[in-house]
Amino acid sequence: MARILIIDDEEDVRIALKQVLERAGYEVSVAADGPEGLDLMKEEGADLVITDVIMPGIDGIAAAKKIRDMYRDTRIIVMSGGGMIAPAPYEPDAISTRSYLASASRAGADRTITKPFDRHELLQVVQKLLEES
Amino acid sequence: MARHLNTIPGRLVLMLLLIHALLMPPLFYVISSTVERTMKDSFIDNVRNFAQVFVDRFDRLEADVTEQRIIELLDSAMLSGQGSYAAIEVGGRTVGSSLMNVQDAGLFREDFAFGEHDDDVYYLSLPVSGLAEPAVLKLGYDESPIHEDLVAVRLTLIYVLSAYLLLTLVVAGFMSATIVSPLRWLQTVSRAISSGDVDRELKPDSRLEEISALADDLERMRRNLVGINARLKEEIAERAQAEADRRQLEEQAHHHERLRSLGTLAGGVAHEFNNVLQPMVLYLELALEDLPADSPIAENLLRVQELARRAKGLSQQILTFSRHDSDPRFVTENLAPIAEEAVTMIRALLPATVDLRIDINPDCSPVKCAPEQIQQLLVNLCNNAHQALSDDAGYISVSLGEVQVSDQLASRHSQLDAGQYVLLEVQDTGMGMDPATQERIFEPFFTTHEVGKGTGLGLSVVHGIVERHDGEITVESKPGKGTRFNIFLPCDGRGEQSR
Numbered sequence: 001m002a003r004i005l006i007i008d009d010e011e012d013v014r015i016a017l018k019q020v021l022e023r024a025g026y027e028v029s030v031a032a033d034g035p036e037g038l039d040l041m042k043e044e045g046a047d048l049v050i051t052d053v054i055m056p057g058i059d060g061i062a063a064a065k066k067i068r069d070m071y072r073d074t075r076i077i078v079m080s081g082g083g084m085i086a087p088a089p090y091e092p093d094a095i096s097t098r099s100y101l102a103s104a105s106r107a108g109a110d111r112t113i114t115k116p117f118d119r120h121e122l123l124q125v126v127q128k129l130l131e132e133s
Numbered sequence: 134m135a136r137h138l139n140t141i142p143g144r145l146v147l148m149l150l151l152i153h154a155l156l157m158p159p160l161f162y163v164i165s166s167t168v169e170r171t172m173k174d175s176f177i178d179n180v181r182n183f184a185q186v187f188v189d190r191f192d193r194l195e196a197d198v199t200e201q202r203i204i205e206l207l208d209s210a211m212l213s214g215q216g217s218y219a220a221i222e223v224g225g226r227t228v229g230s231s232l233m234n235v236q237d238a239g240l241f242r243e244d245f246a247f248g249e250h251d252d253d254v255y256y257l258s259l260p261v262s263g264l265a266e267p268a269v270l271k272l273g274y275d276e277s278p279i280h281e282d283l284v285a286v287r288l289t290l291i292y293v294l295s296a297y298l299l300l301t302l303v304v305a306g307f308m309s310a311t312i313v314s315p316l317r318w319l320q321t322v323s324r325a326i327s328s329g330d331v332d333r334e335l336k337p338d339s340r341l342e343e344i345s346a347l348a349d350d351l352e353r354m355r356r357n358l359v360g361i362n363a364r365l366k367e368e369i370a371e372r373a374q375a376e377a378d379r380r381q382l383e384e385q386a387h388h389h390e391r392l393r394s395l396g397t398l399a400g401g402v403a404h405e406f407n408n409v410l411q412p413m414v415l416y417l418e419l420a421l422e423d424l425p426a427d428s429p430i431a432e433n434l435l436r437v438q439e440l441a442r443r444a445k446g447l448s449q450q451i452l453t454f455s456r457h458d459s460d461p462r463f464v465t466e467n468l469a470p471i472a473e474e475a476v477t478m479i480r481a482l483l484p485a486t487v488d489l490r491i492d493i494n495p496d497c498s499p500v501k502c503a504p505e506q507i508q509q510l511l512v513n514l515c516n517n518a519h520q521a522l523s524d525d526a527g528y529i530s531v532s533l534g535e536v537q538v539s540d541q542l543a544s545r546h547s548q549l550d551a552g553q554y555v556l557l558e559v560q561d562t563g564m565g566m567d568p569a570t571q572e573r574i575f576e577p578f579f580t581t582h583e584v585g586k587g588t589g590l591g592l593s594v595v596h597g598i599v600e601r602h603d604g605e606i607t608v609e610s611k612p613g614k615g616t617r618f619n620i621f622l623p624c625d626g627r628g629e630q631s632r
Contacts, residue, residue, distance in 0.1 A: 010408055016415035023419070081407035116410040116445050119418045 002130050005046035006030045007037035007063060008079070009055045017050065020119050021126070034058025038066060046074055048130060053080040053104060061107045068108030075129040078104040081115045141316075142309040149305055153298050161290060168286050172279055173247035177255070180274045183214050184259050188270055191221070192263035200228060208232050210272060217254050218273025224266040241271050253277045315339035319348060331359045378545050385547050392575055392596060396455030399577050403451040410448065414441050447588065453506070454577055454593035456601050461503035468555055468622070469495040471504045472533050475511040479531075482512065483519055488528035497535045497555050498624040506598045507557075513591040514559040514618055521563025521616060532558045538621065548605035553624040560617040566610040574608065 004026045006017050014030040021028045029044055031037035033055050041049070049067055053060040064076045104112055111125055137143045187210045194202070207219040207230035218241065219230040242249075244256045254273040261268040315337035325333050335352040339345055417438045424431040472493050480489060511531065518529040536556045543551040566574070566581075573579045575596040580589035595618075599606045602622050610616040 010412070012412035012416075013408065016412040016419070019419055020415050023422075079411075081404040081411070115407040116414045116441075116448075118414055 001025060001027050002047040003027045003029070003045065004126070005037060005040055005044075005049045007032075007034065007049065007051040007055070007060070009033055009052065013052070017122075020122065024123055024126075026126075034060070034063040034066075037063055041067060041071065041074075045071070047133065048075045048077065048126060050077045050079060050126075053078050061104050064104060064109045065107040073133060075111075075133055076109045077111045077113055077125060077129065078109040079113050079115055080104075141313050142306055145305045145309045146302055149298075149301055153301070157294055157298070161287075161294065164290055165283075165287050169283055172282060172286075176274075176276070176279050177247060179214065180255055180257065180272075183210075183216075183274075184257055184270070184272050186213075187272070188259045188261055191261040191268070191270060194263045196263075196265045198264070203228055204231055215275040215278060216272065217275045218256065218271070220271045221261065221268050222271065223264055223268040241273065247279070248276060253280070311339070312341060312344065315341070315344050315348070319344075319351065323351070326355060331355070331362060381545050382547050388572070389547065395576055396597070399451045400455035403448045403455070406444070406448050410441060410444055414438075414445075417441060447590070450588070450590045450594050451577060453509075453601075454590065454597035456597050461506050461601075463501055463503050465499050465501045466504065467495070467499050468497055468502065468507065468533055468557070469493050471502070471507050472511060472531070472557070475508040476531060478508065479512055479515045483515065483529075487519060487522065489515075490528055490530040492530065492532040492534075494532075494534045497533060498553060500555050500602075500622045500624060502602055502622065503598075506601065510595050510598045510620070511557070511559065513595050517591055518559055518561035518563065518616070521561050521565070523564060527562035527615070530558070530560045532556075532560075534558075535624070536621070546605050546607070548603075549621060550623075554604075554621040555624055557620040557622065558617060559620075560615065562615040565612040565614050565616055566608075567612050571608050571610055575606075 004021055006014055006021075006028060007030075008014050008017070009032055011032075014032070018028045018030055029040055029046070031040050034051075035058060037049070037051065038058075040046075049064075051060040051063050055063075058066075060078050064078055067074055067076060110129055113122070113125060138147060187206065190206055191203075194206075203221060203223075207221060207228070210216055210219040211230045211232040218233060220233070220241065221228050240252070240254075241256050241258075242252070243258055244250060244254075247255060249255075253276045255276050256271065256273045258269050258271045261270050318337045319335060322333050322335050326335075335348050335355055337344065337348050339348070417434055421431055421434050421438070424434070476489070476491055476493075483489065515529055515531065522529070534556050536554050538549050538551055538554050540551045543549045570581060574592045577593040578589040579593075596606060599620055599622075604620055604622040606621075607619045608616065609619070
């Protein structure tokens with residue numbers, strides 16, 4: 001069974017995603033930030049990583065880049081809440097999600113997905129990516 | 134009086150009067166005294182000639198002449214000329230004319246000049262040698278006719294001089310009029326020019342060299358001033374226009390800035406909102422899966438799911454406004470079929486009673502656009518127009534055409550460059566808006582409708598879509614008359630620039 005690693009600083013996002021994916025039959029591990037996620041990759045490895053775009057410490061883009069560099073075969077999905085995302089929210093020079101997602105793609109993400117998505121949407125994307133690999 | 138003296142005719146008349154006052158008395162004196170002298174001299178000559186005639190007559194008398202004969206001679210002397218006295222002194226005895234007044238007989242006083250003794254008679258005595266004894270003939274001639282003649286001559290002289298003076302004044306008046314009237318005309322025209330009628334020409338019909346030269350100079354000056362004036366007016370108008378344009382651009386920039394920061398704020402909120410919504414959506418799906426379909430709990434959870442869907446829609450609208458929605462599909466296409474499709478949708482959404490007028494030019498240049506967003510834009514604008522129509526009276530018109538944006542128009546809109554644009558217009562004849570409302574219509578959640586009717590996001594979404602297409606939206610509205618939205622979308626494929 002495929003292994004999936006979820007990296008998100010929101011606990012509820014982690015829990016909900018874990019439940020949905022486990023019910024779909026995947027093996028799921030969760031990490032609250034980038035460094036923890038990289039540690040888990042080292043320990044357990046994963047076929048697919050789903051990471052939030054912005055997190056304290058190493059953000060989703062940096063994490064995606066590292067994972068892509070180290071684990072060629074691992075698929076990566078980057079999630080975003082849309083809107084402005086910046087360390088200090090609502091700053092006028094905040095970076096837009098679009099440019100963030102664009103840089104995520106450049107960093108090596110296979111797919112980007114915008115929150116809120118439903119279970120069906122998520123499973124479709126996950127299944128497709130895993131089939132491709 | 135002093136005012137009249139300070140005019141050209143006044144000065145001229147005064148000058149002439151002064152000259153004549155100085156010249157005329159000596160002239161009068163010289164002429165009249167010359168005439169007087171001549172008259173007196175000729176009087177005396179005449180008198181002496183007469184007297185000599187009678188002396189000759191007495192000289193030719195016989196020595197034994199009778200006294201009667203002497204008296205006859207004296208009488209004839211009295212009757213000749215202006216005689217008034219005639220007597221002869223012979224040997225100490227005086228014989229007088231019988232025509233002489235008795236009182237006059239003793240009056241004889243010898244005159245050596247005209248008018249001596251103030252007796253109006255010129256007396257003279259001459260020796261007579263023809264008689265037996267030495268005798269002296271004494272004659273007197275009336276001077277008064279000469280006096281009368283002199284008065285008449287002086288009067289005539291005065292008349293002539295007066296007539297001369299009068300004629301001089303008349304001629305002077307006429308001459309000064311030929312100077313003054315063109316000057317007055319120049320003055321009238323100058324006044325007209327100074328009070329704004331700058332196109333009047335300064336060209337009097339005077340043949341006086343000085344005046345026509347002055348008029349020419351003034352006319353040249355006027356033309357220069359008119360030129361300067363026109364240039365100044367032009368410059369002032371240009372400056373005012375530039376200032377107005379600058380202010381409008383500033384206001385637009387300010388407006389855009391405001392909307393952009395609102396977008397940033399709203400986008401940030403939507404981002405957080407989506408992070409909260411995400412686990413909710415998934416938890417709901419899991420919970421629903423765990424429950425039997427007929428569970429009363431499931432029914433409520435389905436309702437919650439529906440609400441979450443609505444919340445997602447709202448958040449997506451906010452993101453469209455703040456231009457941070459996920460990438461829409463951009464294509465370069467003719468807008469006509471896209472707009473037609475939107476109109477079909479709009480017809481279905483609006484009540485059948487609403488008069489919807491369509492004018493779509495099918496031959497517009499293609500535009501780089503996201504078709505769904507353009508349709509969304511039209512739907513939102515028509516929805517807004519419908520809400521502005523009270524009781525469905527009036528009409529809504531949607532038109533699509535192509536325009537050339539001029540430099541002038543571009544200079545007044547920061548988001549427009551000169552060039553080819555496709556213009557979408559949505560107009561209604563509804564209640565219109567005041568300027569204060571127009572200022573704020575694109576702000577998210579700004580609504581003039583009562584609470585619960587519309588989200589206040591429709592026009593914000595429109596604005597976000599236009600920005601996303603690198604276009605410009607302008608509003609023309611008058612309270613009570615209606616509103617028109619003009620959407621300019623660039624034809625040259627410059628759409629969707631990330632800002």
